[in-house]
Amino acid sequence: MSASKTVSKGSVNSTTIVTDDVDESSKPEFIYGGPFIKVEKPSPIIDTATPFNLELQGTFKKSFAYYSLKERLPVILTKIIDYLSREGAKIKSTHGASDEDIRSYIQYVTKLKNDLVTNKQYDLLTVDTPEARRWNQWIEALDIKHYFTNVWVFTECYVYRRLREGCELSKTLKNFDPFADQKQKSFEGSLELMCIVADKLVNMLSKSDKDKCKSDFVTLLKLCLWANKCDLSLSSGEQVFLNGNNADGKATASNIIDPFQMILDFKDKLLVDDTSKIVDQVTSKAEAMMKNLEAPASAVDGAISSPPETPAAEATDVPCPTKMTSPQHVMFDIVCDNAGYELFADLCLAHFLISQGIVQKIRFHVKNIPWFVSDVTPVDFKWVIDSCLKASYRREVPQQPTEAAEGEVPPEPEPPRVISADNLRALAEQWTKYVDEGTFVVLHDDFWTSPHVYRDMKRHAPSLYRQLQYAVALLFKGDLNYRKLLCEKNVPPTSGLEAALQGFLPAPVIAVRTVKADLICGLPKGKWDQLNALDDKWMQKGDFGVIQYCGKVEPLKVADRPCDQYGDVCRGAGCGPRTDM
Template sequence: MRGQEKGGCLVVPRVPLPPPICSDKPGTWAYDTITRRLRTDILARIWRENDFFDADAVASLQALSAELETAASCVLTPIPNDGGPDCETWNSVILSEYIGKYYTWLTAPYCLVEFYFYRRLMAAVHWFRDRRDPFQKQKELGVQSSLEVMFGLLKRLSDIGRVGNDQAKEKVELVSFLFLSLWGNRLDLSLWPVAQGTEQGEETSHRKLVEFVARASSESDKLLVNDSDRVFQYLYSTLFGTETKDDPTSRRVDIIVDNAGLELFCDMCLAHYLIASGIADQVVFHLKAYPVFVSDAMEKDLWYMIGYLEEMSTDQSEHCRRILQRWRLYFTTGQWRTKEDYFWCQPWAFWEMPDAIGQDLRDHSLLVILKGDANYRRLLGDREWTKTTAFGDVVSYFPTAVCALRTLKSEILCGVDRKQIDYAQQKDPRWLVSGEWAVVQFYH
């Protein structure tokens, strides 16, 4: 899907494209990532945490490190033929404009180079031969260190009723789960009510949930855009209004997942609410096909987390165990599904998504919830947009309604009011990359 109309839908942004972000400007996050972080943070930790590398893998990792050390002059080379089903796509399509044309690690587009690093890493460690994740220990530690928070949240997943006509009550519930998926344990979860099971308890729970949402939204000065009300109104209208998809029987919500561990757990809490409330009849989790960006989630990471929670739940309440059983049942019945795809591991802008993915979302998905920084970068094509450019002008190509839940960890942004930008710059010189600021942006 490149620069033309398909099925009557505009498949590029409706405003002119600015240049892609590159990594050749000292002082930028992109420059620091390619010249320092990939080598001294990520590769160095891989060496410390893994002992399964054979001599060939060691040599390949050393060569990759040497290239990064001379990133300014080292040109990009093809992906080694490692048996990966995406190898031909990388060398013949993705890299075709850059191989043999003197593009270095710094002068090629930043998004391409960062994904290229992880694909080179997979070749170096023989991922497609051995299926051993060099980030596995970090992912498992992320789950194990979050057990207390996870079980605390399971206790707060009350027996959610079907959505009714009380819009104020329903909005509070949906927004609370959106904020949970966005912020995770950065929120004051002590304000989130524990399931009560009585009418009086339900009233108390609702009152506490209102307080939780108020604290997370109106009192949060680091939420630069908050379209959560618009997300609710859109989903509510699909239940009681005129919003429909081509398939009127489908009420599917898709989540393009970012990180494994606690963040994925919070995404699953949101999915639990969507199914239990009747807002959706199916939730699809879109996951990476191989390890990228250290903590990005694959299907194996999701099942590891569920299995570990079940193993550790013997000392927890019956309510916690019942919720975990229900999650298993959601997968068994098809109400929850997982989809891995190599597209999510590649640097394409989302307006270049394969026809099969785009058509499926257009025809069957009510809403795509897009998580995290790397997915947001690709939603915007990782280009030098003016930060005040309207979000809808950039993502107008998207095949269905989309909600981006993102904490800022790179220097790309659009759809933010100038006053908010000035405020953030005054409060935090690193506001674009610190992960402390966030947006909830919606377009339909």
């Protein structure tokens, strides 16, 4: 690929890729017939959308991958530079950093941005950790090592991994999250929505009959879907508001944004709705697993299973995970996406599943480093619950007066509706207990911040794949997870989810995602063409969503390799107390 330069048009949104710093035609190898004959070279950038059955990459000029690499990622990096410059004093105070630490990180991010927009080759990581060495092996194994011409997901993950390396190279910024301020502001901007949801959720938690339980389960799945609209990566770090009567989507003094009403309002924007199937099959499978666990003194793979009521922290030693062929608890896994309001919605669904007795344990899989601006880290998970626990919010909203019929006395005005954080704090108190007792388990594996698609999990992270096999179902949230589920391939939009997963079948898969990248599967015939005719950018805006299900699973059998906790030597029947199995 030829060298490039960046042309600024006075705005962080106008970064443009312009080839050539050096006139290639002046070089000897390009001179044919004399130095005055210029030779046209083929460009790697093709003026088309991503063809079907090819991986997404920045070489297709009409693709969202090209737009993202050319516009969105440079803006995100520029905002980090601006934040470091503007809030340097606060960062120094919080982390004990020096002016030189801040300058060094600014220079690091500036070079990263320049390398991206000029389509340089990837640099190797310079930190010396096992995870960084694996990254370097993956980079060196690539046939194409340029930002735009390699697969999009690899480049995006590489950029965020490099952002982390810039902190790792600093003595004082090792715990610095360049996106923390944006995530916290997003949470604060969604506080009223969380109060409204909390008020309704408390009425869903008491044991209910089968029909109401199913209806509430469906509702909470859809709440989790539309909460996925709050993606700071898509908006390049700008706050995302859901809906409302005013221009920017914020609540005003007289209107209320009701997330449950949004579910009804967005009914036609839910392109694939497998919620009824999900509830039926997850509930049935959970019931079958529960009966197996409750069997008196039932020996499971050589160990007595813990009674359902026994807290995980007090559970007896479980068998070696490589030898187990049955789970020790009925578990539901959530592979998280965004922090803030979306994580709050995930916690609400998790609370419901526990309170209704559908499952015994929820495992939340989060990123171990700051990722894609707003993705959940362990720090974010704790911060969201703590912030809900300390929330202070109260607003009185005037009720719309009821019009009286002609000749009748107007009715007395209704008292204003009060929106407060009382129930939100009560929920957070219970979530804190769930975390403490092991009912909610927060897990983070390096694989989630690797560039690999999920089809390759068994090869690169076999222990994680086996861990997922014990779940009654896996709920994958958001667009990045969806892209990795579909192997970053632009499959024909009518392809089924099972085929698109390409063999990734550890447990039943639930994909919940608002559409923010131009790949999708499972659409009815003709729907994709219809939406394209109305708006050729519909797949980039997050206005449409899918809730999809694949129930096919790979049988859980004795593993053919040892648990990675013990290397080549397995301790046999007792691997010590664990809370994640």
